[in-house]
Amino acid sequence: MKNIETKEKPKxxxxxxxxxxxxxxxxxxxxxxxxxxxxxxxxxxxxxxQKETVRQNGKIKEVEKKLLPSYVFVKMVMTRDTWYVIRNIKGVVGYVGPDRQPVPLSKADINLHQERNGECSNVLPVGV
Incomplete structure (x- = not known):
């Protein structure tokens, strides 16, 4: 188990x-x-x-729609080990950033995402 203490805050x-x-x-x-x-x-x-109501075969149904297909957001402390572990999960293409190098999302990016998608079921909490 890697119970490593770090001074860095997760992003x-x-x-x-x-x-x-x-x-x-x-x-x-x-x-x-x-x-x-x-x-x-x-x-x-x-x-x-985001939950959406759709009509299929004459029936009304509630479905969850991915707001950003092909993206997952992770709150983590970036270290060599955590970079490697996440990057090598089957299905991961890479981190978002220049040359696929990880760049933390800014609070402005997170706030913009929340404002645009006020009814999201899984938004990124800024302080959590």
């Missing part, structure tokens, strides 16, 4: 995934978190979704 990062791998990647990250393998380093993963 949100965007990760690009293969098409329709968002939930699989999130589940794998959740497993890593639950196992405590990277306690205090990898804290949370989110796939922003």
């Amino acid at each position: 949100w990062y965007a990760i690009q995934t293969l098409i329709n791998y968002e939930n699989k990647v999130k589940q794998k990250i959740d497993m890593i978190i639950q196992n405590g393998t990277y306690r205090n380093l990898i804290l949370r993963a989110e796939v922003p979704t």
